[in-house]
Structures are given as structure tokens and as C-alpha cells.
Amino acid sequence: MALCACGPSRTPADIAAEKGILLIGNAADPATLDPALATGFGEFKILSGLFEGLVGANPETLEPEPAAAKSWEILDGGKKYVFHMDERAKWSDGSRVEAGDFVFAWRRALLPQIGCEYASLFAPIKNAEKIRSGEEKDVSKLGARAEGAGTLVVELERPAPHFLSMLCHSAFFPLHRKSLEKFGAQSARKSEWTRPGNMVSNGPFKLAAWSINDRVSLRRNPHYRAPERLFLNGADFFPISNINTEDRAFRTGRLHITESVSPARIGYTRKNFPQCLRSHPWLGVYYYLANSARPPLDNPLVRKALAMAIDRRAIIDGILKGGQAPALSFVPPGCGGYSLPEKSKMREDIALARRLLAEAGYPGGKGLGKIPITYNTSEQHKPIAEAVANMWRENLGVDAELYNLSWPAYLAARRSGDFAVARSSWVADFAAPESFLGVFASSSGLNHGKFSDPEYDKLLEEAAETPDKSARNAKLAEAEARLLGEAAMIPIYFYSRVYLISPRVLGWEANALDFHNFLGVKFAPPEK
Template identity: 35%
Template sequence: MAVRSTFRAASLLALLATGAMAQATHPETGDPLAENQTFSWRILDEVPTLDPGLIEDVDSGSIARQLFEGLYNQDAQGNIVPGVALDHTLSEDGLTYTFNLRPEARWSNGEPVTANDFVYAWRRAADPATASPYSWYIDLMKVAGAAEVVAGEAAPDTLGVRAVDDHTLEVTLTQPIPYFPQMVTHYTTYPVLQSNIEEHGDAWTQPGNMVSNGAYVLSERVPQERTVVTRNENYWDNANTVLNEVSFLIINDENQGLTRWIAGELDATDVPIGQFPRLKEEYPEEVHAVPNLCTYYYAINVRPDSDPALLDVRVREALNLAIDRDVIVNSILAAGQLPAYTLAHPATAGYEVPEVPIATMTQEERNTRAQELLAEAGFGPEGEPLTFEIIYNTDQAHQQLAVAIGQMWKQTLGVETTLANQEWQTFLDTRREGNFQIARAAWCADYNEASTFLDLMTADNESNDPRYENPEYDALMEESRTAADPQPLYTQAEEMLARDMPILPIYFYAKDFMLDASIKGYAFENAQENWYAKDMYRIAQE
């Protein structure tokens, strides 16, 4: 018997926005609505692309989430809710998902959104000709034929996704993935309109060209300044969307972002590094710190042609031990972050962080062992001197952390460091191409399950910037996909990373930010920090 997954339709759908606006109150909460229904959000850098098939970073994904809609969305708690798909059925063997698409879904040009739009988008993302940095994600979902398509060994039309009819999408997997429905909230799986891309080519993502199917359309994009999206009148739930305009303003300096927030020029901005305690006292209702499924780490280049010293695991372990994470999270960041000695975030659903040896040591013990290891490797005060370059994308917090960690390495190990900051797209290219020794990195969950972190270090993952390759590790992760209880395998994988150290985990994120008190509906409890402007609104204030 097929298993049918359904969702309760939100009561908001039964209410008309026209009635809400006539009453000047929100149709669901009853909050008085402000006449100004705009929202401004500060981002750090110019986003490299708004093409869902090419996106690989958080800020691009945040904008794309407003412009496009996948099969499912997430609610304020991170649970999946209907998007273009109303529900799905699952075959008895767990290999075939059949999604039932809502007939009222429309592109911004008025054309219906069909199952073929998903087929085209998924084939395009997997096709090597697209050069998607997230093509591996289609394979990670275990879509039939994905491995061969991504490798260039099979044509894209062999991918296991087909349109049964305009409103029925069938996806065939090679093995059951219990969290598969969570995975289709990700931007790589968003539909794109084939005719739009064929008409405009690479320029299809420009204002005036882009056709999208989300609650908003792209209305303005000024490089290095802002991206603006406005209401999509053809969105199926436009009647219940309240915010009319969302602006993503590029501000490279966190302190400047704070200054502009205080001046009322921004609705939301990150708390500058180290200022959370002070700002929480000054703005108790507007400063927030919430769990965020992201892990901050340093990637070590372990390619065969890398720095010979970094290819010595004793050197990598010494560097790892000499980082005083308690100082970083308590004295430098000071906003609810947690020390990280492993990769997967502890707030990940159903996951237990394993206790690795470094986590039980005092910092004094870590430093002593680090000095011993470096000496054993022939480096340090009594051996060959070491100098490493740390690269990071331009940001005050990344710079301060690099300075602090460099000082820790200097004081404990005698290791010198040089720092190099790069513009975001250049930085991504540098990491991907392996032109670095040590690089700042972070990973945010693509879905709420530990494999989203641990798959990062498999050999064929395009985002494995250290280029760590361990067949035993890959086998563990492959086995975990069908395990009744994957936790023991995840524990082994984490222990393996803690032994081989292609990365140096530093801290687990907490999202700390300033949000104007008039903005309501933000998804504070969504641990992936996936927010949808269509669910937000501005209240009138006295």
C-alpha cells in the first residue's frame, strides 16, 4: 500500500487579504498593520548568482527563497509545509515519490507551473554542462541515474524524475532516504522556466528578464549596493502575502550595518562581533540570539601538492589543539556560540555529538600536547619554523578570529601566520581551486539531518574544499543512508575526521542579529534560519 503524506492547509488561506487590509489588521494574528509594508535586510557581499541551479551560498539562497518556490516550504519551526506540491505518496519500497502539484501555481508571467518545470530544473542542475557547484546534491538525494549524469556518463534525460502529467511529478530513488521530503525545500530543487532561460541565456536572472514562481519577483539589482524584490501578483498565495517589498542591502562592515540600523535605515542586521552583551542590554526586545545549524571551521588543504607540513597530520593536530575555543566563544564572539570539536551541529534533529579526546582536555593540556606533536614533526622553536597563510572573505568578524587564532598559534607553537582577505566570489573560487593553505569556512545545513554536515567530507562532494579523500569514511556515509539507526556510523565518521583533521572545527553558530520591533512573523525557531518574507509583516506602532 502506498503511504500518503498530507498537510493541514493553513487557516490563513481561507481569509482574504482585501478584508484584512480593509480592517488594517493581519488576517491571522489580528495585529494592526503598518501602512509601510517593506523589509530591509543587510547582507555582507554581492551575491554571485540568483540562478537556483548555480547557487552555493547562504545569502543567494535567502534571496532565491523569496523569488522561487520548490515542492515544499518550511514553517516557522522548520517543518515542511506545502509549496508547489500539496502532498505526496510514497511507494511501499520507499523508492518512488509521487508529488501532487497545486493547479493554481503560476509563474510571474502568468503561465502555470508544471511538473515539467521541475524535471527541467533537476536535469539542468545535474548536467555537467551547467557546471552547478551543487550538482552533487541531486546525487546526494539518491535520485536514480544522478551519479551517472553528474559524472557525465549518462544523458540528463536519464535522471529518475518525470512528469506523469502537468500536476504530477514522479521521482525515483536508488535507495530509500527517510529525510528526502526535507531535501526538496532546498534551492537546488526549485523549478526554473526553460523558455525564460533559452530566451535570455545567462542574462535570464536580471531584473526585467527573470520569470520566477515565488511570492516575489526581482525588481532591482544594483551591483555592490542592493537587490530588491517586490510582490508577485501571480503567486498562488499573493492574497495572503503582506510585505510588498524586500530589500537586501550590501554592507561589508558590521559596525556600519549597526549604525544604519540604529538610524532606522535597516530592519535587520547582524550584531557586530563581541557587542552582543552590550546591545542586548540597550535593545532587549530587538536583539536576538537563536540556534543556527551552521559550523565554523578552518579548512586545511590536504591535496597531494599542498604544503608538506600541512600534509603531516601531527602538524594539523597541533594547530587544532592550540586553538582556545573557550576564548573565542566567550570573550570574542560572546553571543551564545558553542565550542566545536566535531563537524555536525548539536542542535541537528536526532543527532548526538560524540565525545572526542580533545573535547575532554583542558586548554593547558591541549597546548602541551600541541607542542609535543609539532616537535615530533620536526617543527617549532627547536625545529624548522612554520608560516601559514589564512584566507577569509572580507568581514570584520572573520578578520578578528584569524588574528586571534594566529596569535594563539604564535604564542603556543611559534607558528607565524599571514592573513589575506578576498571578495566573496574570488574567495569561493580560490577555495574550490585549492589555491590556499588554510581557509576560513562554514557549513550551514541544507536539511535538518546530520548527513548534511558529514557528507561534506566525502571525496566526491564539490564543497569538500580540503579535498579530503578517505574510502573508509565514504563507505560509512554510504552505509548510513539505509541504516535503521545511523548515529553509530555518524559517530565513527566524526571520530575519523577528528583523527585525520582535514578541517579544524572552531564553533557552532548561534544567529545573533538586530530586528526592528515592528517586524513580525520571523522564523525564530527555524534552526536552519530559513525565513520567508511572505510570512512576515510590519505592525503599526503608536
């Protein structure tokens, strides 16, 4: 019980620890392991073990630090970056990681037929937006070029204050060109190259096994550039969507780290096994995405009424119980020094919500029809959806239908627009408000709700062209005020990262992005 587990004295987690294998709960099977196509947090956790970008994020401070690039220079007032590759950086087949591997990967991510949803992250790079939109057909015009194997030169349209931090995202990871060409994936959405035995990666691990509904297994990359910082021999990720099942797996010694914690057990664990409960701030927001292109959600008055009729504190205190905070804005407070004025935030106001619904032509909810709420399988998403449905019924007379989909089916529904209201979340790719607000730009591939407001887009563009941080944040606050005023989404709560972790796991640092590159992580010796 000292390690929060009960049962046999030598558990699967103990055996795995002896072998240097970390056992991690991961909520769902990855939809893909293609860095250009991955969109979920679960995929990013796995990809962070398989691949490594030009720079990494320090697990404690999140400040950029050398990775595949050993150093860099920032020139021309921030419009030019010159990266010098680490000669030790190798692919898992032993070949050298070269500057051209990044150029190849970035050009591929921008191809319209690839459909990279994070392609908008490349916007600061010269000609990236023209290539992404199809206006420029020649991908060689992208402002990224290799000067020999060891130097990568990146030219920007304008200075981008968060550019180095953005490079930690999986969309910027390099790709092994020969592997993709072998399976015809260099310019197509083909997945054979991502299978065990086919994938060649440059991170601390390589892909050893991927069994649907069982696990994804990573094992040590013998050619990794920094073996002195890698103490683990691998990691196994288990797709356990039921939080109670995951809780039992941890307590019976089958996991070292969980994805979440059953709210019903938080109090008990905090009292009896505090050394196993990890809780810390997380730059993320849980929200309901409204399909702005689908009646009646195309009417902002309806969206605002639905948003105002939710008691967020009741959801947190009655269901979650993990230190979350009610969200009346989209960007979490304190993100990169940004702050939204109180007057611009959403309100919880049932009386006003009823008036807005009546003004939209649906007094007392009459004529509105049932509002479908789509969510992916999870023991937490279901009770939240039920609570929201009850609040809409009691406060507005609006009925809702709940649709529970598997992770792949949920992603497909979002991308195709086959939803009215969809359970959503966003965790920052880098610690700045732009990481949140860019999601709802008209041109964003992540804008699944099809919200479009030229003035909002204009404000984001003006903010990007504003070098002064204070003035830039003021522009971003104007943009967020418009976003909330139109109720493009319904924010519900700001995340607190809550999970279980074995005290034997050392070096798994808490940080606001919950970013982990597995370096420095190791196991303490077993208690005797």
C-alpha cells in the same frame, strides 16, 4: 528609541514599512542568483523570496509543508514519491508552474558543465550520481519524470529519510525553461537570465533591481499562488559587510533586520533594547578549512597540531560574545537526534600539539613556513584570524599570514584550491548529520579542501543504506570520528544566530536553520 532607532521621526525604515518593503542587511552582494550555482547563505535568503520548491519548510517547526506541490504520496517503501502540483502555482510571467519545470532544473543541475556544487544532494535520486560523474550521458535517465503538467514522479535509489526536507534547498528549485533557453543558459553557466527584466521566478517575489554595492530589490509577484499568505510588497537586501556600519544603519532607521550584531554592542543592546535583539540556536559551525592537497597541510599531524592549539572559549568570550559554543566536532550537538561520543571529539592540548608538530618534522614550527589564512571581508572574520594566528605563534611557534578577500574572490580561491587555510562555515541544509558530513565525501563538489578517505566514504555509504535511525547515526559517528581524527577541518565554534530586528516586524520566526520564506511576515502599525 522605542523601535531601537534614533534620528528623524520618520526614517527610511518607517517609509519602507508603510509601503510593505522589508529592509534586510545581507553582508555581501550575491555571487549569483542562479539556484543551481548559489552556495552562500546570503544568496539563499534572496532565492527563498524569488523561488519556491515542491515543498517548503514550516518557519516554526521546519516540518515539510506543501508549496508548488499541493500534496504527495510516498510509495514502494520510500523509494518512490509522487507529487501533485498546485494548479495555482504560477511563474511571474503568469504561466503555470509545471512538473516538467522541476525535471528540467534538476537535469540541468547535474550537467558536469554547470558545475553545481550542491549536485551531491541529488544522490538519492535514481541515476543522479551516474549523470553527475559523466558515466551516464543521457540526462533523461534521471529518476524524475513529469506525467503531464500536474504530476511529478521521483524514483530513488534507496529510501532517503530526509528527502522531503532536502527539497527545500535552492538546488531543487524549478526553472523557467523558456527564459534560460532565450539566454543560452539551459546547459551553460550563463547569467543573463538572472538579471532584472530577464528573470522569471515562481516565489512570492520577482527580481525588480540588482545594483552591485547597493541593493537587491524584490517586489511582489502578482501571480504568486498564495496571495492570502503574503503581506509584504517586497524586500530590499543591502550588502553591508562592516558590522559597525550595519549597526548604525539599523539604529538610524535604515534597516529592519541586520545580518549580525557588533560584539561590542551586544551587551548594551541586551540591556537597553532587548526587544530588538534576537538570539537563538542555529545549526551551523564556523571552522577553518585545511587544504589537504597542499603541503604542509597534506600532513594530518600538522593539521591536528594546529587544531589543538586554539583556545576556542577565548575567541567566543573575547571577540564574539553572542552565546556561541566551542566546537570540538563538526556536527552541532543534538542535530537530528545525533550525538558524537566525547572520546571521538577533538581536544585542546598544547603539549600534545607541540609533540605532533615535532613528529611531523617541524619542532617548534621550524621549517614549516608561514601558514596563509584566507577569509572574506568581515569585521568578525579578521579578529578571529588574528586571534588564531597569535595562538599558533605563541603555542607552536608557527607564523601565519592573513589574506582578506572580497566575497567573489574568496569563493573563487576556495573553488580553485588557492588557499592553505580558509575561513569557512556550514549551516545545515536540513536538520540531520548527513547535511554536515556529506560535505567531506570525496565526490562532493563542496569538498574544497580535497580531503579524501575511502573508509570515510564507505561509512557514509553504509549509513545511507541503513534504515534504522539509531544504527545509521552510529555509522555516521564512526565517520565523523575519522574526519576529526584526520583533522580535515578545524572546528572553532557552533553558531548562535544573533541579529537585530525591528519590533515592527511580525512573523519573522526563529528556527534552527534560520529559514524564512516571507509568508506571514508583516509590519505592526507604528506607535503613536
